[in-house]
Amino acid sequence: MRVLRFWALALISAAWLCAPMVxxxxxxxxxxxxxGQCDVKDARTGGQRMHLLTFDVPKGVTRIEIKKQLDFGPNGSGTVDHGxxxxxxxxxxxxxxxxxxxxSKADFTLTGDPATTSQYYLAGPIQPGRWTLLQWTVSxxxxxxxxxxxxxxxxxxxxPPSEMxxxxxFDQGTLNPKADWYLGDLHAxxxxxxxxxxxxxxxxxxxxxxxxxxxxxxHNTNRAHFEFATAVREHPKELILYGEEVTHPMxxxxxxxxxxxxxFDMRIAPDVVTENHLSKVIxxxxxDGAIFSVNHPFYWGATDWRISPDEWKDGDGVEVWNVGWSAANQAALDHWDALLQKGRHLVALSGSDTHGGGVGGSPAVHVYAQNLSRDAIMDGLRKGHVFLSENTKGAQIYLSVRGKSALPGDTLQWSAGNPLPVQVRVIGGDGMTLRLVWPGGEAKLPVDKHIVTISRDIAxxxxxxxxxxxxxxxxxxxRMAALTNPIYVK
Ligand SMILES: [Zn+2]
Ligand SMILES: [Zn+2]
Structure with missing residues (x-):
């Protein structure tokens, strides 16, 4: 890396030429x-490098503009992230x-004013001192x-202002006081x-x-959090939660x-950081009162998820349903089930992962919450009081045990040897198959009515x-129409 500096010629304004005054x-x-240049080894799989390119900013700067020239060679292409x-x-x-x-290949500008700052960046003070351009050679x-x-x-x-x-x-408060199943999208x-x-x-x-x-x-930014006031003012009845997709090639x-x-810092790869930083992020x-969910673990193939379960042993959930049902989602579901069989309690979650192209066909998370507020929704998610459906108007599936008040996510005491009287209320599933799943077994039962309660004793x-x-x-x-979280049995 080489840093060159020079002063640009001051532009002589027309006004100055015409006006003899001040x-x-x-x-x-x-x-x-x-x-400078980067070697291909800098982007080897699993070892993506974060380069910290620094430059000094003197006092009195009102605007930073950065133009990028990335040369991947005559026939090459690659991905470089910047921060x-x-x-x-x-x-x-x-x-x-x-x-x-x-x-993104776009150049960018930072000033004290959001109106003249690129959408990815946070307008604010331009402090004198050493700034860092983060360059991440992903591929x-x-x-x-x-x-x-x-x-x-x-x-x-x-x-620019002197403070960030x-x-x-703000607290949107309670948007609906009723204890009920509420519909959400956890990924946008x-x-x-x-x-x-x-x-x-x-x-x-x-x-x-x-x-x-x-x-x-x-991905890797809180920039949208600064737009919450506007979004809530324009849509006061929709509960909006703050979040981030912590995004790393692994x-x-x-x-x-x-x-x-x-x-939440995404730099969790072994050669970007030295210690178990993923557990620090969790x-x-x-x-923060938030939950941590592993997203679409097999979206790009069976080897995508390269973080061992031990490294995220404190994680809370797995996104088993990302966009429409797919083989990758089935692989995620199987992976999640295998972890349940090892005794982990992880909430199965879903997300539309919309990038703006529409969320009509997305999966929907149904959460049982004491009311529609941030705290109650988070409480329901944390407890796993959740089932997933293919969209907001898709089939509903309510799992319970006869004579007990347990919801999915809850743990039930049960005496060994007695069959468990499982009950499932299905709405909108006529013509479909209800599959009950437990460690070492399954049962497939036809659904023949629009609204029906199906019972089965499970040993x-x-x-x-x-x-x-x-x-x-x-x-x-x-294809999947809906699925529940487990009721755990002790
Ligand atoms: Zn993602
Ligand atoms: Zn995403």
Whole structure:
């Protein structure tokens, strides 16, 4: 990496030429060039490198503009993510976080005003000191990458504020006092990462699709949190939760229900960090009152999920249903079930993963909550009082045990040797098959009415490590219509 600096010629304004009087003295822009190259080894699978390219910002700067030139060679292509940190620091947790853009090739500008700052970045103070351009070589061609960043520092225009803006912290309160099953989407992107909608437009989409709540989960950034006040003002009846999709080539995971402005560092790969940072991210999520869910673990194939279960042993859930039902979702469901059989209690979750193209066909999370508020929804999610359905108008499946008040996610005491009287109420599943699943067994039962309660006594094997019962509703073409979380049995 090589840094070149020079002062640009001050532009002589026409006004100055015409007016013989006084003109404000415009300090010339300062240009810094950062250039260098990366070897393909920098992007080897699982070892993606984060390069910290620094530049010094003097006092009085009002605007930072960074132009990127990325040369992957004549026939090459690659993916490079970029972020920016101010002098507060780019260490783990990123105290100086000012923005992140995954894979986007766009140049960007940062000022004190959101209106003139690129959508990925946080407008605010431009502190003098050492700034860091984060360069993450996710994939590179065999010839590597030659890069050149031209940083232009300007001194004209409005002075930036001296303090960072605070993400609006507000309590939407209780939007519905009734204890009920509420419909949510736990995974959605705005234009502050790679979606194409503002937070408010995304909220409108969720209102239109019939969701009571949704979680804003942009990749590696909290930028959308700063738009919550507008979104809530425009859509006061929709509950919006803060979140982030912690995104690394080795894993994607959702933090759901964090505090406004919280940022969760994605740098969890073995050679980016040295210690078990994933567990630190999970602990941070829990301190925030949020839950941590592993996302679409097999979306790109069977080897995607390269983080061992031990490293996320404190995680809360698995997104077993991402977008429409697929082989990748089936693999995630099987993986989740295998973990349940080992005795883990993990909540099966779903997400539309919308990037703005519509959420009408998305899976829906049904959460039983004491009311429609942030705290009650988070409580229901944490307890696993959840079933999933293919969309907000899809089939519903209510799993219970006769004579008990247990919901999915709860643990029931049961004396060994007695069959468990399982009951499932199905709405909208006529013509489908109800599949009851427990460790070492399954039962397939036809559903022949629009609304029906199906009962079955299940003999559980008390010698197993773990025992539970869960239910799936399967369409005639073999695709999933709905599935429940397990009722655990002791
Ligand atoms: Zn993802
Ligand atoms: Zn996503």
């Amino acid at each position: 003109a404000a003295e415009a300090k010339p822009d300062q240009i810094i060039v950062i250039e 920016l940190a101010d002098p507060r620091g780019a260490g783990f947790g990123m105290p100086g976080f000012r923005g992140w853009m995954g894979g 590179l061609p065999p010839t590597g990458l030659k890069y050149r960043y031209t940083v232009r520092l300007s001194f004209d225009g409005p002075a 803006p605070q993400a609006p912290k 992107h705005t234009l502050h990462s790679d979606g194409n909608k503002t937070l408010s437009q995304l909220t409108q989409q969720h209102v239109d699709a019939g969701f009571d709540f949704f979680v804003s989960t942009d 894993m994607h995971a959702n933090v759901i229900g964090c505090r406004p402005g919280s940022l 602990a941070q999520a829990h301190r 559980l094997d008390a010698s197993r490590n773990a025992n539970y019962i869960r239910a799936e509703l399967i369409k005639p073409d073999g």
